[in-house]
Amino acid sequence: xxxxxxxxxxxxxxxxxxxxxxxxxxxxxxxxxxxxxxxxxxxxxxxxxxxxxxxxxxxxxxxxxxxxxxxxxxxxxxxxxxxxxxxxxxxxxxxxxxxxxxxxxxxxxxxxxxxxxxxxxxxxxxxxxxxxxxxxxxxxxxxxxxxxxxxxxxxxxxxxxxxxxxxxxxxxxxxxxxxxxxxxxxxxxxxxxxxxxxxxxxxxxxxxxxxxxxxxxxxxxxxxxxxxxxxxxxxxxxxxxxxxxxxxxxxxxxxxxxxxxxxxxxxxxxxxxx
Amino acid sequence: xxxxxxxxxxxxxxxxxxxxxxxxxxxxxxxxxxxxxxxxxxxxxxxxxxxxxxxxxxxxxxxxxxxxxxxxxxxxxxxxxxxxxxxxxxxxxxxxxxxxxxxxxxxxxxxxxxxxxxxxxxxxxxxxxxxxxxxxxxxxxxxxxxxxxxxxxxxxxxxxxxxxxxxxxxxxxxxxxxxxxxxxxxxxxxxxxxxxxxxxxxxxxxxxxxxxxxxxxxxxxxxxxxxxxxxxxxxxxxxxxxxxxxxxxxxxxxxxxxxxxxxxxxxxxxxxxxxxxxxxxxxxxxxxxxxxxxxxxxxxxxxxxxx
Numbered sequence: 191x192x193x194x195x196x197x198x199x200x201x202x203x204x205x206x207x208x209x210x211x212x213x214x215x216x217x218x219x220x221x222x223x224x225x226x227x228x229x230x231x232x233x234x235x236x237x238x239x240x241x242x243x244x245x246x247x248x249x250x251x252x253x254x255x256x257x258x259x260x261x262x263x264x265x266x267x268x269x270x271x272x273x274x275x276x277x278x279x280x281x282x283x284x285x286x287x288x289x290x291x292x293x294x295x296x297x298x299x300x301x302x303x304x305x306x307x308x309x310x311x312x313x314x315x316x317x318x319x320x321x322x323x324x325x326x327x328x329x330x331x332x333x334x335x336x337x338x339x340x341x342x343x344x345x346x347x348x349x350x351x352x353x354x355x356x357x358x359x360x361x362x363x364x365x366x367x368x369x370x371x372x373x374x375x376x377x378x379x380x381x382x383x384x385x386x387x388x389x390x391x392x393x394x395x396x397x398x399x400x401x402x403x404x405x406x407x408x409x410x411x412x413x414x415x416x417x418x419x420x421x422x423x424x425x426x427x428x429x430x431x432x433x434x435x436x437x438x439x440x441x442x443x444x445x446x447x448x449x450x451x452x453x454x455x456x457x458x459x460x461x462x463x464x
Numbered sequence: 465x466x467x468x469x470x471x472x473x474x475x476x477x478x479x480x481x482x483x484x485x486x487x488x489x490x491x492x493x494x495x496x497x498x499x500x501x502x503x504x505x506x507x508x509x510x511x512x513x514x515x516x517x518x519x520x521x522x523x524x525x526x527x528x529x530x531x532x533x534x535x536x537x538x539x540x541x542x543x544x545x546x547x548x549x550x551x552x553x554x555x556x557x558x559x560x561x562x563x564x565x566x567x568x569x570x571x572x573x574x575x576x577x578x579x580x581x582x583x584x585x586x587x588x589x590x591x592x593x594x595x596x597x598x599x600x601x602x603x604x605x606x607x608x609x610x611x612x613x614x615x616x617x618x619x620x621x622x623x624x625x626x627x628x629x630x631x632x633x634x635x636x637x638x639x640x641x642x643x644x645x646x647x648x649x650x651x652x653x654x655x656x657x658x659x660x661x662x663x664x665x666x667x668x669x670x671x672x673x674x675x676x677x678x679x680x681x682x683x684x685x686x687x688x689x690x691x692x693x694x695x696x697x698x699x700x701x702x703x704x705x706x707x708x709x710x711x712x713x714x715x716x717x718x719x720x721x722x723x724x725x726x727x728x729x730x731x732x733x734x735x736x737x738x739x740x741x742x743x744x745x746x747x748x749x750x751x752x753x754x755x756x757x758x759x760x761x762x763x764x765x766x767x768x769x770x771x
Contacts, residue, residue, distance in 0.1 A: 208715045253652040277653035284647045289703045298643055301654045334701040350650075354720060 199226050203387045204274055205250060207288035210259035212249045217425035223414045227391055230383050233406040234394040238433050241411040243393045244362050251277055251360060271304065276356035278347050280363050286336050293331040296321055299353035321352040325379055341372030348376060357421050358389045377403055397445050400424060419421045469601040474617050474695055475593040479718040482676040485627040486688035487714035488634060489669050491707050494693040495645050500555050501666060502689030504562035506673040506682035508535040511569030518576060528673055536670035539565060591681025593740045619679040626675040637661060644692055681739050687745035688714060695752040698759030713751050721747040
């Protein structure tokens, strides 16, 4: 696509996907997905297990090779502009027994700021510590990462993304396997990022909290089902289409209507947590 | 003293250099759970060398190393192929590939061995450390005498270059190396090129294994890629400290193993000496055993909290 033909929305967006397709063994895992991430939004990617949500993120970041499609960052090809993106992988994707301290892991986010002959500087260390303060983990800087709880590990991962000071932070299931207190702490940090004008894009599993946490959604199941502001796209019909009709009417009614707080807590307890 | 200079200095130096080099790379192999790749590559050096002999008819070092290098590439490609096609774990694919190729190598060796060429399985396994004699190394003066130094066995120079390349790689690439070992997806998102780092690491493992194979046989290589680094991991929770420990362990194993091989049988009253390569590998194994029993960081700290 020639740059002159790009829409205003694409040029403003920190991550615009067009026709992104990824396949493993000739089977499409993500098929021709379009999504323009609104700048300054908190967007959720929603879909059942195996819907290709993580794969879409990895393709958007250039980690997984895409078969076709385009990824644009502020209207420019992804390959030139990855500095604008920060990635928080799934916590379970790495070996937490690795011999490293919390501060070492956060320091990995400064990879681009150091050449090979440089050792860290006081300024960079201060940046890493500031990120830890933001997630409330400054007291754990010297701790071996294997000694952390799941929620603490997730906050360290978040700090590693914060230190990159990216325009868009992409998170793969940031709330998986963390307790309610940690979830609240993480969402508070994410909201503070949005208030600074940064954009967030999360793979999210807990349908009950979508309305509370996010302002935009992308519903997908291999293909894009719907996308847009939560009020418009997060509807009963779209959810049924995304989950292949496997959600009960009662569930749906609770999800799509703005619910009283009590109901929400009740729903949350019953939700499957991965 | 002269006797030591002539017969022991070079083998000892080669053992130390090889041990420390392999142990350095071993740190990353152990953390990536890829320790077997060193094992695989040093085993397939045998069929590589035999095939190169069958084709070229010479046992020149260059031809041998080329053969081993090609075999290493074929192995890495086969492992990847089996892993993808058979959908099995990497270590299973490695196990299948290197044992089969090594077996082919043994058969080929026996077949052409009838032709009476000096190349045998023992040589491949424990090398010929004891044959690295420095005939000109008479007296300390030889260490500064260019004529005498020129007569040093060529293996010493070769392993020294390889060691230098490995150290340079680890220093220059330390950040991408750590990043892609710890979290390959994140490394890719930072454009730290984890795939390229992987390839360079495997290439250097192959180069180290082949250089070592020629000088000291495959037993030391296999032991040194795994034992010092695995033992070092049990001593500390810091990567820098782990690397330092692995280097100490490798040095300890090489020196004590070499000396024990020459001396221990005499103490026990036998008039023979043991294979230095075998003894070095044994000491490395004992160090790992001791670290397993007494190392301060034996608990898998992460295990209890995941969930």
